[in-house]
Amino acid sequence: MEKEIFMNKYELLIIGGSAGGLEVLLEVLPQLRTDLDYAVVLVMHRRGGDSLLTGLLSDKTKLAVKEAEEKEAIRPGVIYIAPADYHLLIENDKTFSLDYSEKIHYSRPAIDASFETAAEAYGPLLAGVLLSGANADGAEGLLQIKQAGGLTIVQDPDEASVSYMPQQAIEKNAADKILTTRQIIGLLNELNHSIKPGNR
Amino acid sequence: MMIKDAEVDLLLTDLMDLYGYDFTDYSKASLKRRINRLLLLDKFPSFAELRFRVKTDEDYLKRFVEEITVNVTEMFRDPSFYRYVREKVLKVLATYPLIRIWHAGCSTGEEVYSMAILLQEANLLHKSLLYATDLNPDVLEKARKGIFPLVNMKQYSENYILSGGTHEFSDYYTAKYDHAIFNKELSGKMIFATHNLVSDRSFNEFQLILCRNVLIYFDKDLQDRVLTLFDQSLDALGFLALGSKETLRFSTISNHYIQQDKEKIWRKKSS
Numbered sequence A: 001m002e003k004e005i006f007m008n009k010y011e012l013l014i015i016g017g018s019a020g021g022l023e024v025l026l027e028v029l030p031q032l033r034t035d036l037d038y039a040v041v042l043v044m045h046r047r048g049g050d051s052l053l054t055g056l057l058s059d060k061t062k063l064a065v066k067e068a069e070e071k072e073a074i075r076p077g078v079i080y081i082a083p084a085d086y087h088l089l090i091e092n093d094k095t096f097s098l099d100y101s102e103k104i105h106y107s108r109p110a111i112d113a114s115f116e117t118a119a120e121a122y123g124p125l126l127a128g129v130l131l132s133g134a135n136a137d138g139a140e141g142l143l144q145i146k147q148a149g150g151l152t153i154v155q156d157p158d159e160a161s162v163s164y165m166p167q168q169a170i171e172k173n174a175a176d177k178i179l180t181t182r183q184i185i186g187l188l189n190e191l192n193h194s195i196k197p198g199n200r
Numbered sequence B: 001m002m003i004k005d006a007e008v009d010l011l012l013t014d015l016m017d018l019y020g021y022d023f024t025d026y027s028k029a030s031l032k033r034r035i036n037r038l039l040l041l042d043k044f045p046s047f048a049e050l051r052f053r054v055k056t057d058e059d060y061l062k063r064f065v066e067e068i069t070v071n072v073t074e075m076f077r078d079p080s081f082y083r084y085v086r087e088k089v090l091k092v093l094a095t096y097p098l099i100r101i102w103h104a105g106c107s108t109g110e111e112v113y114s115m116a117i118l119l120q121e122a123n124l125l126h127k128s129l130l131y132a133t134d135l136n137p138d139v140l141e142k143a144r145k146g147i148f149p150l151v152n153m154k155q156y157s158e159n160y161i162l163s164g165g166t167h168e169f170s171d172y173y174t175a176k177y178d179h180a181i182f183n184k185e186l187s188g189k190m191i192f193a194t195h196n197l198v199s200d201r202s203f204n205e206f207q208l209i210l211c212r213n214v215l216i217y218f219d220k221d222l223q224d225r226v227l228t229l230f231d232q233s234l235d236a237l238g239f240l241a242l243g244s245k246e247t248l249r250f251s252t253i254s255n256h257y258i259q260q261d262k263e264k265i266w267r268k269k270s271s
């Protein structure tokens, strides 16, 4: 059964990706509405190169892009990036915490850690997207988003440059929707609260 | 099985009532993940059983405390930080007849041994005392031994070189099986003691305090209380070093401190 999606309720969109995921973001970001009224958190696997990612992505959009800071309050319309070499956790009071615990799936930041804590904090007000990657990270977290009533989207493995990560999520039955980059862009824009259901 | 917020609170209250460990002002997301991890690792069929075990088995309590706090650490983590200490901070500390350094939340000690190496290379170790504290006695026991996994040495050696180190890193330890046993002269000036940043007081005055990657586990109020404790324990013109994502900004003590370049090192003003 197709899950009923009430488009204009989501407060947080969280996107995870690994190998091949950055390319998707570079395509998605320029096409996101610039009056975005939900918050976005990006958890990307990468090696070192701390601030480079923030610079690279902020060039692609007029929206504010910044590295998530310790105990910072999550605000709508801002794109937050998980810093390198820490797990990014989301607290129930909708602030960030950083965590320097063991790597998960050889990764820090781990997508699972952010997805799971975001699912706890936001429940049905969370939308999660899992992109291309060669790693099993993210699938379990995405499932928890779904179980908490959130909306889950997986990049179409046929389109993803590395299909392993999306495939893992699909096998876990964690995906509400399997979409191409184009479709993801369309859906993310429709999640904006400013769009009333009648105008669709 | 996922633990509920109310269950986390129950456990924290038990720890407080029975043993005096106060985790109530810790960031909840991390604690909750650690407790869930422990439920899985130790194969508890239910939360109730975990709780019973914590309440009745002191040995298990030790494990519980050790596992819900995060002990991950490295030698020469953030090499540019150590480079700054090497090139700038030690120059100032060299002017003191006795150098007192406090590593608060030192975990298994990798940070303390890194500092001892810097001091030795600056020819200051002989007149230094490194106080290394943590709330967890088990990690301190490991720190005291100075034996670390050999597999990590390649990474540490790279970090060391990036921090400006010019010696042969492997001269600082003896390899035995899969362990690196660090030279005793490095630990000769270290004093290990349990100290709980939540409940224990200032115990000395220091010229340099390091507390890295500990405050991220505390909520804002507790962070502020601990920073005040450091302020009380730091000499005028002393240095306070935090983890790469931690800051003094927004804290009540920030007015008395000046950040040093872009590093997470602040210097206390003269008055």
Ligand SMILES: C[S@@+](CC[C@H](N)C(=O)[O-])C[C@H]1O[C@@H](n2cnc3c(N)ncnc32)[C@H](O)[C@@H]1O
Binding pocket: A100, B069, B070, B071, B072, B073, B074, B077, B104, B105, B106, B107, B108, B111, B133, B134, B135, B136, B139, B195, B196, B197, B198, B211, B212, B213, B214, B217, B243
């Ligand atoms: C992630 S480790 C940091 C180790 C090292 N400073 C570093 O940056 O690599 C955090 C340490 O803080 C300690 N810790 C947590 N709460 C504490 C408290 N209330 N008092 C003292 N130490 C505490 C933990 O036991 C753990 O060893």
